[in-house]
Amino acid sequence: MAVxxxxxxxxxxxxxxxxxxxxxxxxxxxxxxxGLNREIVEKISEFKSEPQWMREFRLKALDHFLARPxxxxxxxxxxxVDYDDIHYFVRASEKPGRxxxxxxxxxxxxxxxxxxxxxxxKFLAGVGAQYESEVVYHQVREDLEKQGVIFxxxxxxxxxxxxxxxxxxxxxxxxxxxxxxxxxxAVWSGGSFVYxxxxxxxxxxxxxxxRINTENMGQFERTLxxxxxxxxxxxxxxxxxxTYSSSSLHSAVVELIAKPGARIRYTTVQNWxxxxxxxxxxxxxxxxDATVEWVDCNLGSKLTMKYPSVYLMGERAHGEILSIAFAGxxxxxxxxxxxxxxxxxxxxxIFAKSISKDGGRxxxxxxxxxxxxxxxxxxxxxxxxxxxxxxxxSDTYPTIRISEDDVxxxxxxxxxxxxxDQLFYLMSHxxxxxxxxxxxxxxxxxxxxxxxxxxxxxxxxRLIELQMEGSIG
Amino acid sequence: MPQVIDVCPLSELQPGEMRxxxxxxxxxxxxNCGGTVYAIEDRCSHDDGPLVEGEMDQETCTxxxxxxxxxxxxxxxxxxxxxxxxxxxxxxxxxxDETIKLEVE
Numbered sequence: 001m002a003v004x005x006x007x008x009x010x011x012x013x014x015x016x017x018x019x020x021x022x023x024x025x026x027x028x029x030x031x032x033x034x035g036l037n038r039e040i041v042e043k044i045s046e047f048k049s050e051p052q053w054m055r056e057f058r059l060k061a062l063d064h065f066l067a068r069p070x071x072x073x074x075x076x077x078x079x080x081v082d083y084d085d086i087h088y089f090v091r092a093s094e095k096p097g098r099x100x101x102x103x104x105x106x107x108x109x110x111x112x113x114x115x116x117x118x119x120x121x122k123f124l125a126g127v128g129a130q131y132e133s134e135v136v137y138h139q140v141r142e143d144l145e146k147q148g149v150i151f152x153x154x155x156x157x158x159x160x161x162x163x164x165x166x167x168x169x170x171x172x173x174x175x176x177x178x179x180x181x182x183x184x185x186a187v188w189s190g191g192s193f194v195y196x197x198x199x200x201x202x203x204x205x206x207x208x209x210x211r212i213n214t215e216n217m218g219q220f221e222r223t224l225x226x227x228x229x230x231x232x233x234x235x236x237x238x239x240x241x242x243t244y245s246s247s248s249l250h251s252a253v254v255e256l257i258a259k260p261g262a263r264i265r266y267t268t269v270q271n272w273x274x275x276x277x278x279x280x281x282x283x284x285x286x287x288x289d290a291t292v293e294w295v296d297c298n299l300g301s302k303l304t305m306k307y308p309s310v311y312l313m314g315e316r317a318h319g320e321i322l323s324i325a326f327a328g329x330x331x332x333x334x335x336x337x338x339x340x341x342x343x344x345x346x347x348x349x350i351f352a353k354s355i356s357k358d359g360g361r362x363x364x365x366x367x368x369x370x371x372x373x374x375x376x377x378x379x380x381x382x383x384x385x386x387x388x389x390x391x392x393x394s395d396t397y398p399t400i401r402i403s404e405d406d407v408x409x410x411x412x413x414x415x416x417x418x419x420x421d422q423l424f425y426l427m428s429h430x431x432x433x434x435x436x437x438x439x440x441x442x443x444x445x446x447x448x449x450x451x452x453x454x455x456x457x458x459x460x461x462r463l464i465e466l467q468m469e470g471s472i473g
Numbered sequence: 474m475p476q477v478i479d480v481c482p483l484s485e486l487q488p489g490e491m492r493x494x495x496x497x498x499x500x501x502x503x504x505n506c507g508g509t510v511y512a513i514e515d516r517c518s519h520d521d522g523p524l525v526e527g528e529m530d531q532e533t534c535t536x537x538x539x540x541x542x543x544x545x546x547x548x549x550x551x552x553x554x555x556x557x558x559x560x561x562x563x564x565x566x567x568x569x570d571e572t573i574k575l576e577v578e
Contacts, residue, residue, distance in 0.1 A: 064542075171554045176542030283555065311555055342558050371559065 016300075020114070021243035021273050023213050024106045028132075032089040034216065038062065041186050044089050048155050048189075051162060061175035061185030068179040074365075075332045077303040081277050086218040086249050088187045090132035096153050103129075103136050111137070114240065116209050123455055125204035126151040130221055131211050133189040144202060149233075150195035151206050154222045157193025164195060168226055172255035172283050172311075181281045184220045184253040191221030191252065196231040196262075205234040205267070205453060212241035212248055212276070223254040227262035227290075234265040236456065240300070243273040247302065250276055256284035256292055260314060263291040269456055271463060272300035274331060280306045288314030288343070295451055298325045298333050299463050307365055309338035312346035312374075319348040322448045326464065327360030327392070336366040336383075336397075341407075345376040352383040353445055356392035357468075363395040368409065375406040385415045386444050388437070438468050480573040486510065491536075493525045496577055501564055503573065504547050506534040511547040512564040512575050519543055519557035 030047070032040050041062050045055040071078060097103045100117050111117060111129050120127045126140030128151070135153030144151070150161060158165050175185035192208050212219050227233055241248060250272060258264045264284065272278055278301040284292040294308035310319030321337030339348040354362030364383040385394035396413050418440050426436035441464060442449075449457045480486075480494050480503050491504040493515055502515035502525040511534070515524050522540030529536050535544045535553060543557035550563040565576040 174537075174542030174544065174554050174556075176537065176539070177556065178541070285555065311558060313558065340558070 016273065017243050020240035020271065022113070023242035024110055026214060027104065027106065028090055028092055029094065030089070030091040031214070032087055034087055035084045036062070036086070036088050036187065040088050044187060044189060047089075047091065050158065053166065054158065057170070057175065058186050061182045064176045065179060065182035065186055068182060071179060074305050074334050075303050077277075077332055078305070080247070081249065082247070085216055085246070087214060087216055088218050088220075089189060090214055090217060091134055092131045093134070093136045096128075096135045096138040096156065098139055100137060107131050107136050110211060110213070111209065114209065114211070119207070119455065123204060123453070124207050125202055126206040128153055128192050128208040129211070130190045130208065130219075132213060132217060133219065135190045140206070147200050148197040149200060149202060150193065152193045154191040154193045154224065155189065157224070161193070161195070164226065165193065165224065168224060168255070168257055170255070172257065172285055173253050173281050178281060180251045180279045181253055184222060184251050184281070187218070187220050188222035188253065189220055191223040192225070192235070193223070194225040194233060194235060196227045196233045198228040199230045201232040202234070205236045207236045207238070210237065210239040210250075212250065212272075215244045216246055216248060218249045218251070221252045223252065225255070225264055225266070226257045227259060227264050229259045230261040232263045234267065234453075236267045236269075236453070238269045238271070240271050241273045241276050244275050246275065248276045250278045250280070250301075252280045252282075254280070254282040258284065258286045258290035258292050260288040260290060263293075265293040265295065266308075267295040267452060267456065269297045269460060269463075270300060270304065274300065274302050274328075276301045278304040278306065280304075282306065282308040284308070284310045284319070286310055286312050286314065286317035286319060289316050290314060291318040291320070293320040294322070294337060295448070296321070296323045296335065296337070297448070297452075297460055298323075298335050301331065301333075303332045303334070305334045307336045307338050307367075309340065309367075310348065311340045311342060312348065313342050315343045315345055317343060317346045319346075321350045321352070322451055323350075323352040324445050324448050325352075325354040325362050327354065327356045327362040329358040329360060332361045332363070334363040334365055336364045338367040339369070339379060340367070341370040341374040341377040341379065344374055346374060347377070348379045350381045350383070351448065353386070353448060354384075354394060355386045355388065355441060355444065356394050357388035359391040361393040361395070363397065365397040367399045367401070368411075369401045370404050370407050370409070372403040374404050377404065378408040380410040382412045384413070384444070386441065387415065387417050388441075434468075438465060441468060475576050475578050477567065477574050477576055480575055483510075483568060483571050483573055486573060489529065489531055491525050491529055493523075494575065499577060501575065501577070502536070503566075503575070504529055504536065506547055507531045510566045510568065510573055512566050513545065513547060513550045514561040514563075516561065517541075517543060517545075517557055518552065518559035518561050524561075
């Protein structure tokens with residue numbers, strides 16, 4: 001990044017608390033009391049006037065959630081999650097507006113401050129904005145609607161396209177997949193429903209923005225993206241929350257289905273405040289000749305545990321996971337990805353980069369599996385960690401299971417420190433130490449940020465800049 | 474060489490009921506789905522979950538693995554949802570003299 005860019009970025013003169021960590025007054029239509037029970041789940045279903053099968057699905061998932069113990073792997077921080085200290089449902093508006101003028105004024109002001117309406121005007125094909133439990137604004141460009149593209153909040157998706165939803169919902173991530181998926185299945189609210197008809201290419205990204213405002217809030221959005229044969233869609237999500245001293249919980253479930261020859265790219269720029277537990281299940285299936293790409297950037301949160309996965313079910317399907325995790329003070333980013341080669345001649349790449357500083361912990365946790373019969377499969381896994389000081393920590397947990405002979409698998413891992421020689425080299429060219437550190441970090445993550453749409457790459461670099469403030473390599 | 478083994482009298486496995494049969498080193502789940510009896514390997518192909526401890530849906534003739542929720546078709550042994558993706562073995566069921574029998578190998 002040029003020094004002039006850095007100067008421009010420094011002018012923002014902001015930090016998380018000022019830019020994202022603010023909160024609004026609570027003018028809610030409904031706010032559930034803390035804690036989770038059958039009554040709350042029934043109330044959510046009733047509020048949304050759901051069909052009986054969804055109500056039963058939720059209640060069964062609640063039983064699964066209650067029956068399962070809290071996982072003990074991953075991070076010791078998981079033990080701090082207090083499920084009784086969470087509001088599971090908060091409704092801020094009556095229904096999603098199709099115009100920003102329909103959105104409650106204070107909520108609209110928040111999204112203005114986050115720059116969402118402006119981004120929509122400039123470079124997005126559709127936007128969904130979720131505030132607390134539900135989507136308050138949703139719009140997709142008319143020309144896409146005419147081509148049959150559906151981009152709705154999940155609640156509306158279920159109401160308006162029940163047959164498509166019922167056929168695909170929870171087929172990729174069943175409610176009993178894990179404790180957090182069970183929790184989401186019981187109390188899900190909001191998220192996106194995207195359906196791209198056969199052969200349709202959505203050239204500009206669709207974006208969803210998730211915002212938590214209330215203290216001790218639980219946000220449980222549910223996203224389902226179905227790309228019919230030969231179609232293409234790029235979905236981008238961003239997320240922020242106010243900074244509070246007590247914890248909030250974000251636990252999404254995201255299911256992607258790429259039918260033969262389709263391509264789905266799913267980009268996340270997660271920047272939750274550091275009081276948010278971010279425990280998310282994301283999984284995709286790719287059929288014959290289909291491609292699924294996860295671009296996953298994790299900057300915020302107290303603890304993130306997230307391993308987007310791709311099941312390559314059809315011949316020549318391709319999966320790609322690009323993951324960046326930035327762990328600062330008191331943060332644990334436990335991220336990575338999973339690729340499962342089920343069919344022959346499938347290909348995949350996992351590129352994971354983590355940066356730890358100020359005592360933060362970055363972990364890569366990944367699975368590469370090649371099933372019997374997936375002959376000719378090719379995969380490359382690269383995970384690199386950068387430690388910016390002596391107090392920070394990096395762990396790598398790569399699992400590789402191969403049940404077929406005729407395959408080609410590569411795995412590389414590096415852990416490095418920002419070395420004095422690198423700093424010295426840059427400083428000898430007149431670059432101050434702070435600046436030099438940033439340059440090294442930007443160079444380290446550049447292979448992934450270059451995959452982001454330009455506007456997000458700029459945002460990502462800016463966020464990294466903010467995280468790097470005051471950090472000396 | 475296929476062999477036929479007795480499971481139990483038909484009256485002891487009512488619709489909606491299931492039971493585990495062990496034979497040699499095989500563990501087989503036997504399920505009465507709406508009056509038709511099916512038998513599949515009692516081992517989820519994802520993580521070895523015991524399928525007979527799961528929940529049977531008689532409407533769709535599926536069994537849900539109690540461990541991670543994959544649904545298996547009792548007729549074909551095929552997984553209908555992830556995370557399992559490999560079918561489990563099925564076994565021919567014979568009803569003879571009001572007794573449930575399985576053909577195993």
